[in-house]
Amino acid sequence: MTLNPLDLIAQMPGALAQGLIWGIMAIGVYITYKILNIADLTVDGSLCTGGAVCVVMIMNGYGVTLSLVAAFAAGLITGLATGIFHVFFGISAILAGILTQLALWSVNLVIMGRANQSINVNNYDLLVSLRYLQEVMKGARPFYWSPIFVVGIFVLIIVAVLYWFFGTELGSSVRATGANANMARAQGINTDSNKILGLMLSNGMVALSGALLTQYQGFADINMGRGAIVIGLAAVIIGEILFFKFFKNFALRMLSVVLGAVIYFVVIQTVLWLNFDSNYLKLFSALVVAIFLAVPYWKKKFTPFSPKRKGDADCA
C-alpha cells in the first residue's frame, strides 16, 4: 500500500488531542521527576484510578464537572498513599510508588466492578471524545467542541494555576525541597510534608488526565495506565531537550512538557502511518526516547569547549 501524506495530515488532529490529554499527565510527572526530583511510579495506577472514578461517577448520573473534580481528588489520595509509604514508612520513593501502583490494581477493580468499563458517547454527554473531533472536522459541531480546543483550555488553566501555586510560599517550599532537601530543612521547611504535597499534586494531575482520557477513548480499562510512566517521562524529556533552551520561564516549561507529549504521539501516529510492522512499535518508542536522551550528552561530549557554560539552569 502506498503512503498517502494527506492521510497523515488528516491523522494529526487526533494525535494532537491525544497528546494534549497526556500532556496534563506529563505535567504531573514533571512535578515529581523534575521539581521534587523523585521518580514516582504511582502514575501507572493513578491514571486508571482517575479514569475509573470518572466513568463510574458519570454512569451514576453525576455531571462531567463533578466527575472530573472527583477524579482529581482520587488522584490526590493515591499520591497521599505513596507519600505516606515514602515518608512515614521510610520506603524509598521508587518502591513506594510501585507499592501504591500494585495496590491500586485492586482498588481500581473495585471502583469499576470489572476490568473494563465502557462509557459510550452515544449515551452520555461527555466533555471530550474522539468522535467530536471527527464531527467538528465535518462541520457537524462548532469548533469549541473540538477536544483540541477543550483540552487546550484545560492545559492553559492548569498551567496558570500551577504557576501561581509554585510562586506562593507553600509552592516555593516544595520547589526548595526538590532542589536541595538539606538546605530546605536548614531553612525550617518541613520537607516531609512538602514531598507528600508534591506527590499528591502530581497524581491529582495524572488522575485528571486519566479522567479526560477515558472520556476521549470511550472506556476505562484496568490496563490503561500500564506503561504510562514511560510516556510521561518521554514527554518530559522531549520537552526538556527541544524547548527548555528557549523557555526559561516556569509556566513555559510546563507548556513545553505538554508539547513533548504532543510530539510523542505525533511520532507514534507517524510510525503507524508508515505501515511499519507494528511488532516494532515498542522498539521504536524506546529508540525515540533514547535518542532524545542521548542528544544533549553527545553535544556536550563532542563540543570541545563551550565558553558560555553557566550554572546548571535546570533547577526549575
Add this chain to the structure above:
Amino acid sequence: MKTARILIAPLVCFLMIFSMTACKEKAPDSYVVGISQLVQHVALDAATKGFRDALEEKLGDKVTFTEKNAQGDIPTCTTIANSLVSSKVDLILANATPALQAAAAATADIPILGTSITEYGVALGLDDFDGTVGGNVSGTSDLAPLDQQAQMIKDLFPDAEKVGLLYCSAEANSLYQVNTVKGYLETLGYSCTLYPFSDSNDLAAIATTAANDSDVIYVPTDNTVASNTGIIDNICRPAKVPVIAGEKGICEGCGVATLSIDYYDLGYATGLMAYKILTGASDISEMPVEYAPNFEKMYNAEICEELSITVPEGYSPIEG
C-alpha cells in the same frame, strides 16, 4: 540561524516524501479495510486471518488491508482508531474489546465489525442489548456455550468435587464467563473457587494454589492465559490436575479437553459480514451479532495420555 535550520529540516523531509507519492485516485469498486487488533496471540491472529481470507476470497484484488496491532497498549488502540478513521477506510475490523471500544468512540459513520468479543452489551455499555447493536457496529461473538462446557466437566470427571476457576482479573470477559460457568457447575453439584490473577507475573503462584486446592481447573477464553499456557501446563501436569479450557488454543497448550469455537471460522464469518456491508447488500445497523458457527468437542491427546484420562466418544484430538 541554527533554529531556523532545525525547523526547516523536517519540513524539507516532509516535502520530499510528499513529492514522491503522487495523489492516487481511488478506484470506484475497490475497498480499503482497516484492522485494529489489541495484541497478538493465537486466537486473535486466527480471527484476523479468517477475516482476511474471507474478504480476499470474495473480493480478490479489490480489497486492501491496513492492519495495525496495538501490542496490548490501550493508548495505542486509540491512536490506531484515529489513524483508521482519519484515513477514511471503508470498514474497520476491531479485534478484541478495547479495539472495538476505541473504534466506536472514534466514528459513528464508518461501519465497525467486532470479532473475538464476548459480550457486546458489556463492551459498549448498552443497557438494552437485544442481539443487534445498531448504528455502525456489529460483529461476531466468541462466547462459547458455557452450560455445555460445564456439562463436559461432569461427563469427564463425575467424581471430582472441587473445581478451580482460573482467570485474569484484568479481563472483563473472563469474569463474565467464570461467573456464568460457576452457576452451571454449582447446579451440577461442584464446589467452585475463583482464582483470579492480575498478570503473567503472578500467574504461576496463583496457578500453583489452584492446582493444590482443586480436582479440576477450568480456564475461560482469556487473553492472558492464551499467551501463557506454558506456565499453567508446567504446574498442572506434574500436579496431575486436569485443565478444561474455554477454547482450542488454550487447550492445545495446557488443557485436557475443550468445547471449542474456532477463531479462524469466527473471523471468516466476520469477513462474510464485511463483504455484505461493503457491497451494500446489508445494512450494518440491522445486522445482529453473529455467534460461532459450530462447536467441536476436542481433547489434547498428549496430556490426556499422561494423566491417564479416557476420553469418551465424540471428541476429536487437537492436531498440533
